Amino acid sequence: MAHDHGHTKKIGWTIVLNLIITVSEYLGGIFSGSLALLSDAGHNLSDVLSLILGYLGERISHKKETKEHTFGFKRTEVFTALINALLLWGISVAIIIEAIKRFGGNQEISLGLMIGVGSIGLFGNVFSVMILNKEKNKNVNMRSAYLHLFYDAISAVGVILTAIIIYYTKFYALDIFVSIAISLMIFWGGVGVIKESLHIFMQGVPKGMLFDDVYQNIKEVRGVQSIHNLHVWSINSEESFLSCHVCIDGNVKRTDDLIKRITKLLREKYHVEHTAIQIEKDNICKAETEPAD
Secondary structure, rough: OHHHHHHHHHHHHHHHHHHHHHHHHHHHHHHHOOOHHHHHHHHHHHHHHHHHHHHHHHHOOOOOOOOOOOOOOOOHHHHHHHHHHHHHHHHHHOOOHHHHHOOOOOOOOOOOHHHHHHHHHHHHHEEEEEHHHHOOOOHHHHHHHHHHHHHHHHHHHHHHHHHHHHHOOOOOOOOHHHHHHHHHHHHHHHHHHHHHHHHHOOOOOOOOOOHHHHHHHHOOOOEEEEEEEEEEEEOOOOOEEEEEEHHHHOOOHHHHHHHHHHHHOOOOOOOOOOEEEEEOOOOOOOOOOOOOO
């Protein structure tokens, strides 16, 4: 629990930091005339919303289960990650629309202000990435928040380089092209999180686990004759669940020992801590769930 408090505190610090960056880049974009800087401000705004949702998701997901919510609120983590990724998509589309509107125009840009504010954004985002670096693999929610900050650090580099190139070439349209590139990068950044979140919501087999392998490993446990109604799913990006009906052969005397052997296998090989294994005699078993082709 102390560790959970520690990483939610880290999210709190990154929220404050990114609020400062967002305001700075928005004002800098308005006064400098840079769409790339405004697009980075928009991305930072999505960072702030992402981090706030992530913070709430982490707090809510650790609430204890109730009689109405017997799994607790652990799936909140996945839900907030999905919202964060959809926010990335929305921001990127809005920036591309604005970029299209600016094509053909002759927008003057204050390059000094663009570089100065872009540098503030870069420093702030690199610092934020460092804060969350150790937390990024904890779950899909933290990974989503980390990706927001990581891609925004890259886009801040793009803003600074754009200003330098425009200074020497006077090619002001580059600002528009860079803003579109940033938007496409933002859009792609949300794809993986959305796919993983939807996979969990649809109760797909957990990442890194193959149904056929799980089936075969359980079947090879001494005392197991056949298996049916095998289901493997996740409630969030950390916890996997498994249920199945196991038909036993005539040599099994203590079914508790068989269940212990199966649960030990699942825990050690697949890190599955939550199982529901129903033991059946031969005359109850009507069908066997074969591995998928």
